[in-house]
Amino acid sequence: MVKKPGSQNTSGRGQRDLKVKVKTARGRKLSSTRWLQRQLNDPYVKRARTEGYRGRAAYKILELDDRFRFLVPGARVVDLGCAPGGWCQVAVKRVNALRERTSKAQGSVLGVDLQEMEPIAGADLYQLDFMADDADQQVRAWMGGKADVVMSDMAASSSGHKQTDHLRIIALCEAAAYFAFDVLEEGGTFVAKVLAGGAEGELQKLLKQRFTKVSNIKPPASRQDSSEKFVVATGFRAEI
Helix, strand or coil: CCCCCCCCCCCCCCCCCCCCCCCCCCCCCHHHHHHHHHHHHCHHHHHHHHHCCCCCCHHHHHHHHHHHCCCCCCCEEEEECCCCCHHHHHHHHHCCCCCCCCCCCCCEEEEEECCCCCCCCCEEEEECCCCCCCHHHHHHHHHCCCEEEEEECCCCCCCCCHHHHHHHHHHHHHHHHHHHHHHEEEEEEEEEEEECCCCCHHHHHHHHHHEEEEEEECCCCCCCCCCEEEEEEEEECCCC
């Protein structure tokens, strides 16, 4: 039995949290069992369910924004590869897209993904391949102008080979960066997920040419056993 918060331990050993254990079922791989057990015991997963976010990834962008303050009221945000929508949910609240704070400027959130998504109040969601030839023009048309923030939590499908996966996500991040160059307003911000692995040099060089500051950070919500980290590039220079 899992103890409820505030329940008393009558054994005299003191109160402690009990983890949910998952038995290996027939047909389920051991790795899948371990993943399921980790999910069931992940405090961020539990928080996401309680607070109405579509996944634990929402806390990564919350923590990044708490530090760098790019999701400000009035900001125009593009979320690339936005499914399932947790980052959009955070952005809607922070940029005041629903005008819940009448004394603050109203921002906007536009999300694009290859797959169709359930609607999110305050966000405009489109099914689009951001790497298509005219994707940047289409996004600017939908927004009615340029963006203040381009963010991406995308990751390429895992191959099971660490170095291959690293190269794939770096290529994806570089594509997102070039997209950002086309749609960002002067002084804008680019945020993207990368995987550590040794091939980030060219990406870092590219970003430092176009932004005044490039930071690399692993937010607390990012699992410690994961090689993921995030790049936050601020102060976009439209002309170099």
